Amino acid sequence: MSEAKTKPRRKRAAPSSKPAKPAKRAPSVDNPGKVLKRSRYSRSETYDIFRRFHADNPEPEGELDYTNAYTLLVAVLLSAQATDVGVNRATKNLFRMADTPQKMLALGEDRVREEIRTIGLFKTKARNVILMSEQLIRDHGGEVPEDREALEKLPGVGRKTANVVLNIFFGHPTIAVDTHLFRLANRIGIAPGKTPLDVEKALEKAVPREFGQHAHHWLILHGRYICKARKPECKRCVIYDLCRSPEREKLDAIPDIALRTAQRISDGEALSAS
Ligand code: SF4
Numbered sequence: 001m002s003e004a005k006t007k008p009r010r011k012r013a014a015p016s017s018k019p020a021k022p023a024k025r026a027p028s029v030d031n032p033g034k035v036l037k038r039s040r041y042s043r044s045e046t047y048d049i050f051r052r053f054h055a056d057n058p059e060p061e062g063e064l065d066y067t068n069a070y071t072l073l074v075a076v077l078l079s080a081q082a083t084d085v086g087v088n089r090a091t092k093n094l095f096r097m098a099d100t101p102q103k104m105l106a107l108g109e110d111r112v113r114e115e116i117r118t119i120g121l122f123k124t125k126a127r128n129v130i131l132m133s134e135q136l137i138r139d140h141g142g143e144v145p146e147d148r149e150a151l152e153k154l155p156g157v158g159r160k161t162a163n164v165v166l167n168i169f170f171g172h173p174t175i176a177v178d179t180h181l182f183r184l185a186n187r188i189g190i191a192p193g194k195t196p197l198d199v200e201k202a203l204e205k206a207v208p209r210e211f212g213q214h215a216h217h218w219l220i221l222h223g224r225y226i227c228k229a230r231k232p233e234c235k236r237c238v239i240y241d242l243c244r245s246p247e248r249e250k251l252d253a254i255p256d257i258a259l260r261t262a263q264r265i266s267d268g269e270a271l272s273a274s
Helices: 043-056 069-078 082-096 101-107 107-114 122-140 148-152 159-168 177-187 194-204 214-226 254-274
Strands: none
Touching: 043 214, 043 254, 069 082, 069 122, 069 159, 082 107, 101 107, 107 122, 107 194, 107 214, 148 159, 159 194, 177 214, 194 214
């Protein structure tokens, strides 16, 4: 009796498409991801990066509106988890009425709360503005102290706020690490760190002395407008050819802005040598 022929079973084809990899998340303060042990750049490469930023924007400025050290301090305190545009909208009227701690106390917490109600955490922030103003009058004669420790003792004022005020108003070469700067420092690997303080310390070591005053502005602005969280705009990047980020977009050519900026630097060098 012949054996019944059985059809060989077909192997089930493996699914053709692999499950999509989850999109790589940009480093953030809450989720820094894998952090490099050291910078991806040598000292001279770091120097070149800051030279590009300087040539592109020699006098960068913060985007918060203020009229004196006190209004700057208040504006920075209000800017936590809020946009600079939103803070400026809220402080326009507030600072017209109160640009000193004394005037702010006279205005009172309820009125301050009313003025800033369009920005996040406005109740806590209004309370802190009043407490901070009281403390400035009590401990510093109504003046903003030019001292990190004293600034950090004020209600609502943390290290980042103190660094912004010391840098912008008093001209210290401090680095205020916000969400944009933290992401950029880790993404391009110029000052990797697990926490904002780690990044600040790494940048203090890495930034060439002559660029210390403006370094934090350049990095914040670059992170905010070019090397954005979801998708960096590499086509508009002045440091494209210097950048070693694995997230750098592969372009057919170096963007014009980077070439023009590099050219401006070498023209300046040729001029000063002649
Ligand atoms: S080249 Fe792209 S990834 Fe690198 S710093 Fe510029 S925008 Fe960011």
